[in-house]
Amino acid sequence: MxxxxxxxxxxxxxxxxxxxxxxxxxxxxxxxRPDFVERVRLHQQVAGTAVAAGPLGSMLRAGIATRVxxxxxxxxxxxxxxxxxxxxxxxxxxxxxxxVEPMAGTVPIGSWEGAQRARAALAALPAGAVVAVVGGGATGVETAAEVAAARPDLRVRIVGSPVAATFTGRARRLVRDGLARVGVEVTDDEVVAVDGGDVALASGTGFAADLVLWAIVSxxxxxxxxxxxxxxxxxxxxxxxxxxxxxxxxxxxxxxxxxxxxxxxxxxxxxxxxxxxxxxxxxxxxxxxxxxxxVRYLARCVTLGRRAAVAQFTHLDDTPRDTALSGRTAAVLKELATRGAKFGARAGFGA
Ligand SMILES: Cc1cc2nc3c(=O)[nH]c(=O)nc-3n(C[C@H](O)[C@H](O)[C@H](O)COP(=O)(O)OP(=O)(O)OC[C@H]3O[C@@H](n4cnc5c(N)ncnc54)[C@H](O)[C@@H]3O)c2cc1C
The missing domain is CATH 3.50.50.60 (FAD/NAD(P)-binding domain)
Structure with a gap:
């Protein structure tokens, strides 16, 4: 067989x-590639708060062959x-x-190669530089917050229509408050073009950025x-x-x-x-x-830097419940879930 x-x-x-x-x-x-990429940590790879890859062989039981x-x-x-x-x-x-299908002029963070490029570009930015994060979903929120928390010397702006759209009610407010707390500027708009650092928005306005990160997985x-x-x-x-x-x-x-x-x-x-x-x-x-x-879902959860997160619980079919956790408790929960996903894959635990 x-x-x-x-x-x-x-x-x-x-x-x-x-x-x-x-x-x-x-x-x-x-x-x-010969590595297992911990994709849920790619925003950390970008911000320099984690290394999101390790040998694939160490994730597999003895006897399983690999082909790169x-x-x-x-x-x-x-x-x-x-x-x-x-x-x-x-x-x-x-x-x-x-x-990922990045817009021209942006660096995608949802692939290993893109995250590596983004990490290098971010590390080279001087204090005061502007980083734009395109995408108001979970990936964009986590990326903007992680970068802002790790590099408080930069100006970080997230653009999405609207930002934190995957959360509802109180949970959405908690996410947006959390972004503000780490210093992220929130712009509810759509990026239509990026040209030499000029970011054009659907509203007809725009702004200049030194680095534009594409945080949409599609x-x-x-x-x-x-x-x-x-x-x-x-x-x-x-x-x-x-x-x-x-x-x-x-x-x-x-x-x-x-x-x-x-x-x-x-x-x-x-x-x-x-x-x-x-x-x-x-x-x-x-x-x-x-x-x-x-299908069985439990929650939607985003980190807001390393010290805070928001988790909105869902029904099994993924429709949101009103219950949400935030702050340190949610951050601990999210970290446990992230470690659990890797551990579960290595151990073969799942449904
Ligand atoms: C920054 C970020 C944060 C995220 N956070 C969360 C989160 O908090 N919670 C959550 O539930 N989800 C999160 N996600 C989404 C989650 O990472 C993905 O849904 C998950 O990785 C999907 O697992 P997968 O095994 O289907 O695909 P992947 O983990 O992407 O693995 C696919 C593998 O297939 C390989 N591959 C591709 N093409 C080929 C080919 N032709 N031949 C051989 N191999 C191929 C790829 O290189 C890769 O190794 C996040 C995603 C990103 C980018």
Whole structure:
């Protein structure tokens, strides 16, 4: 039995480790770099408050093979790699995450390479320089706050329409208050162009910035569509209730690249789906009936520097509750969740 896991992020690592415990199989994880990138810490990588990558091998159980390459095609029982070689499989799990599509003139922080560039550019900025963060979602909020808290000598401005849109009611006010507390200027607007440091806004106004960070994660790799798998309008793999591709039952899709209705790009969804798909596959191999997957969210949480955070609790279907935690308690909770995601992936814990 050969199982190929394409993508060595949270979903791929967790699924590979769980399968290694549950089935007798040759398991190979394909990833473009020899490191596991702790993507939820990329804003810290940018601000210099953490190193968000470490050896992929140390995240995987003994016996799991790795291939440092990018997959170009998955189908007909074969994964084709960018070096021209192939890996045959009985089952494959697609876990290639999501992508960034930065506007010209900006540096994306949602990819490892972009975060590395942003870290170097930020470190070179003199006191008084202006940093603009584009994107009012969780990634933008965390990035702006992390940079402002780590570099109080800079002027940091976040632009989103509106900023903290993924929170509601009191939680949104707490996030915006938290940004103000670390000195971030909040602009509710949309960036339409960046030209030589001039940031143009949809309102017709603009401002000058020394560094513009693109903090929006959107889209998924073209691999699934290019492989001829059924995908939704966003390019995410269409899956059945067991997280198998609707066009190829040997291929499962998990994490950001999976088109599971009612889900958003999140570590919570990635680890949950990875655990579920691995258990479903193990059950199928053992001749047992797998259980259908159902979405389960707990909270939306953002850090506001290292000392504060806001967590808004949600119903299982991700609709927000009125309950929110803030300050130190929320920061401790978020740090535990961040460590838990990495630990869970390494241990194969998930749904
Ligand atoms: C700054 C930031 C903060 C975030 N904070 C949070 C948070 O607080 N909570 C939360 O729930 N989510 C958060 N997220 C989102 C979260 O990081 C993602 O939803 C999560 O990483 C998805 O896991 P994944 O395994 O699907 O994808 P990833 O972790 O992105 O892993 C995908 C892997 O596949 C590899 N890959 C891509 N293409 C190929 C290919 N062709 N062949 C082989 N390998 C390939 C990639 O290089 C990568 O290693 C944050 C994201 C960012 C950027």
């Amino acid at each position: 050969r199982i190929v896991v394409v993508g060595g992020g949270y979903a791929g690592v967790l699924a590979a480790n769980r399968l290694a415990k549950a089935v007798e199989a040759e398991i190979t994880v394909v990833n473009p 390459a990018a997959a170009h095609k998955v189908g007909d029982g074969t994964v084709t790699l960018d070096d021209g070689s192939t890996l045959d499989f009985d089952y494959a799990l697609l876990a290639v995450g999501s992508t 889209g998924v790799p073209e691999l699934a569509a290019a492989s001829g798998l059924d995908v939704d309008a966003d390019g995410r793999v269409l899956v059945d209730e067991f997280l198998r591709s609707t066009s190829d039952e040997r291929v499962f899709a998990i994490g950001d690249c999976a088109g599971v209705p009612g889900t958003r790009f999140a570590c919570q969804s990635a680890t949950d789906q990875a655990g579920h798909a691995a258990s479903a596959l193990a059950a199928m191999i053992a001749g047992r009936g797998p259980k259908p997957y159902s």
